[in-house]
Amino acid sequence: MLPSAAGAHAFLKESQPASGSTVGPELRHVRLIFDEGVKPASGIKVLRGGGQSVVAGAPFQPAGKANEIVIPLQKNLSSGPYAVIWSEIDRDDGHLISGAYVFTIGKGPPIPAGSTGQSGGNGPPLTAVVSRWLLLVGLLAAAGSVGFALLVWRALPRRPLAVTVAGALALATLGAVLNVVLVSGAVHTSFGHRTLIGAAVAAAGGALALASLRVPQLLVPAGVIAVVLIGLPTATGHATAPDVTRALSIPADLVHLAAVALWIGGVLQLAVVAPRELRPQLVRRFTPYAIGAVALLGASGIVRAFNELSSVRQVWTTSYGQSLLVKTGLLVGLLALGWLSRARARAAVGVELALFAVVIGAVAVLTNVRPGKDYASAAAPAQSGPATVEYAGEDNDLAVGLAVTPKQNALDLRATILGFEGPVTGLDVRLGAQSRRVAASACGAGCYEATLALDGRPRDLSVRVAGHGRPPATLHFAAPAQWPAPPALGIVRRAEQTINGLKTLVVHSRLGSDDKHVVTTVYKMAAPDRLSYRNGDGSGSVIIGNTRWDTDNGKRWVQSSQDPVLQQPAPFWPPAITNPRVLRTDRVDGRPVWVVSFLDAATPAWFTAWIDRSTYRTLRLEMVATAHFMHDRDGPFDAPLSVEPPK
Secondary structure (H helix, E strand, C coil): CCCCCCCCCCCEEEEECCCCCEECCCCCEEEEEECCCEEECCCCEEEECCCEECECCCCECCCCCCCEEEEEECCCCCCEEEEEEEEEEECCCCCEEEEEEEEEECCCCCCCCCCCCCCCCCCCCHHHHHHHHHHHHHHHHHHHHHHHHHHCCCCCCHHHHHHHHHHHHHHHHHHHHHHHHCCCCHHHCHHHHHHHHHHHHHHHHHHHHHHCCCCHHHHHHHHHHHHHHHHHHHHCCHHHCCCCCHHHHHHHHHHHHHHHHHHHHHHHHHHHCCCCCCHHHHHHHHHHHHHHHHHHHHHHHHHHHHHHCCCCCHHHHCHHHHHHHHHHHHHHHHHHHHHHCCCCCHHHHHHHHHHHHHHHHHHHHHCCCCCHHHHHHCECCCCCCCCCEEEEEEECCEEEEEEEEEECCEEEEEEEEEECCEECCCCEEEEEECCEEEECEEEEECEEEEEEECCCCCCEEEEEEEECCEEEEEEEEECCCCCCCCECHHHHHHHHHHHHCCCEEEEEEEEECCCCCEEEEEEEEECCCEEEEEECCCCEEEEECCEEEEECCCCCEEEEECCCCCCCCCCCCCCCCEEEEEEEEEEECCEEEEEEEEEECCCCEEEEEEEECCCCCEEEEEEEECCEEEEEEEEEECCCCCCCCCC
């Protein structure tokens, strides 16, 4: 049920300096500009290559600019790469979103292996999901119990109803407070304000419900509060986002919540309060309302889905759609269980309650992930499927990734195109094989896809890019020697183990941000935590444990602390990779190798590795990412070398 992508409504639309850009040492601030109002969250950093922070003060927002975050920097920054790690709270819905990018001052290499920090993104925090679950369970149980007493069991004893409402609103209060407190900075957002007001009202309602045990008349205002609070999830959720049709989404969300509340409240009262002899009669009364609730759930759910998803495929390709499928499947299970247990045996109703708790868990996830329609604002992930093969190349300053998936008598082709500022839309892209190309259609920001009819194994693959005043350029890729391409995960994992087991490693790297801006670097790594690198212009660093030294010219060195300690040697690619496949066999310096490709989908970055077939040493490595076109030659391996402090 937990999705693979964190989400929010605010997106980074511009940064100064831009991702992949090169600027001068006079830089004093990093400026992040979002498409909506945000608040700075904890964990914002700017790190020099190797991990040292260069932030000179707390991030702030300029007066009157709620959509900007400014990070002050230290003076006289040395040449080299810098990583910006940012994190913000959406003012509207309180969602936490984070990300990272790299820029360069002067000339410099990429962040050394093992030292890149990147925050965010493997799903909504468990604390946010659990606190939202507590809030939803409390609100739905309280409002649904009141609705059941008004519509079905008007003789419901006052004491159990008061206790139910009081307990449920107390649970909602706890969930609301935790939902704000556990998300750093959310208390100062519109989401935080609305949620805390709701918590105060819920606490008051719970107190009135408890007091009604002595003063029965107080149960009426407590019940009114319980019913009114059913609108709190709507006021703090996706339905009120500025980019949806609120005239449809808000009523649909309220109807959706009211319907599921009545269903849950009825099941709760039947399971916990109703005596055995009254249960059949109450079930008969409740059945028409339950059927109506199911119908309203379906109708309002369709309306909400149209507001949150921009295409049918997002039902199974986005975290929001996948969570929606889980929720729908659980609701279908509840319907079947209700039909099979029409006699409402207490055990069966108890199972229904447990299943409802899981349904609300799915809803708690849904409220913490990015709606499907928002994925158009982010880079479209590379296609993944049976035997999908990943390719990548460089068109001057554009990173071009190509995912190829075989189908019966056809190929599914998807290109992802990234520029300095991220995904590039509006290009004229043609995808092809066997010297035949077809026009690609847009599938999201920077995403272009097409299906090409093909009999047999492809021999060559191509991506033609034009538009935005660019001269047309065609990238060609050799098709895999075997079709479908064999899996390569085991080979890559053995290569990682081999790198981790080395005592020393030397890497000769060539890195470019486009055709004209290139820097060469020699890395020397010694286990367990020693690294030095020297650029072609004389600048470089020495890192030993938690201490580092940096130089602009190889003569004057500046000492500073290193955090975290870098474990060396280390693979350049991350542990989580997608679609590792063997492209072919080849030779490097006379040694037989596998040529394998795979994708780091989180960055995204495409890798091609030449791995020795006998030793599993990585002899060559190429990477394509935003403004990063890297070509490495590895070796010697385990040669005598030492990394010592500069003198």
